[in-house]
Amino acid sequence: MKTFGFTLLLIMVFSVAAYAHTPLMSCFDEGDGTVTCEGGFSDGSSSSGVEFMVKQNGNLVMRTKMNEFSEVNFEKPKGDYQAIFNAGEGHVVTINGKDIF
Secondary structure (H helix, E strand, C coil), X not given: CHHHHHHHHHHHHHHHHHHHCCEEEEEXXXXXXXXXXXXXXXXXXXXXXXXXEEEECCEEEEEEECCCCCEEEEECCCCCCEEEEECCCCCEEEEEHHHCC
């Protein structure tokens, strides 16, 4: 029974840890030909320094990092594009340009 309690405790700790850093990103059209994206994590931690990319037709258009405010501002590409927040494997958020208002 003691082993069961310890195993249950480990499962609870690791299941909470799995959800602690869910990546989040939202983007909005500034109306001046630029787009701003804000990133972060579900536990409230900063995404400053996290890789951010813009791809168009599968080609990399821009690569940078989130600034100290966990934001990126970029010129809005013409046509279809994707804004990508890349905090590592399993921590990637992609937003299609057509979904950015």
